[in-house]
Amino acid sequence: MAIIVNLDVMMAKRKIGAGELAEKIGITPANLSILKNQKAKAIRFSTLNMICKVLECQPGDILEFVPRDDDGEPDG
């Protein structure tokens, strides 16, 4: 997958822990870990909304597109 989740960087900037962030977003720490470890296959708009709200950032700050050869493949 060519979409990279830069959640770690934003969390470090805001000085917020994984557990606290998961609680504020309203998802389980396990799911947050899936997102952080680039294993997620999809993200709900509601989750993205809460992340941006809690971290006071734009979706572009946490999601990044990097062109790669495996583009066009349905799964990562």
Add this chain to the structure above:
Amino acid sequence: MFRRLFHSDLEQEMKKIVTATRSILISRGLVYFFTLLLITLDVTGWWLGMRLEGTALLRHTISFEDSLCFIICLYSCSIPAYYVLYALHRLLINVAAGKVFISENVSLLRRSSWCLLAAAAICLIGVIWLRVLLIIVAAACFVGLIVRIVMNVFEQAIAMKEELDLTV
């Protein structure tokens, strides 16, 4: 009013759970029943085959070769049949434990379908001597096909579940 509504909702939920559990119990009971039936057939198979000799079947008198063919088919088909029953048993245990869409179930179903097709192939050889076995060949092939399609559905369901599990 609200209290009654809540109670009836809860009752219905409980009823659903009880029905599902009972349904699995009935299925497991049937699997054990068929295992018992198969064991009985295997124990009495030789005697049954020998008894068949000389009886008339569809304007054809069963000869010694015919009854021998019946016995050979019965015992060689027993092996895949035992495996299919074991696979069903494992499948029901997994389903009862809430592990429905897992790859183990898919491989169990795949092996069961191959076992059924293998039994059909064994009986197909027996058809040369005993024409009646053609019914068993058709039945085994058809059930094997159904099991295979169920397996394909399970494969798709596992892919969908994985996608859902990895949606944050």
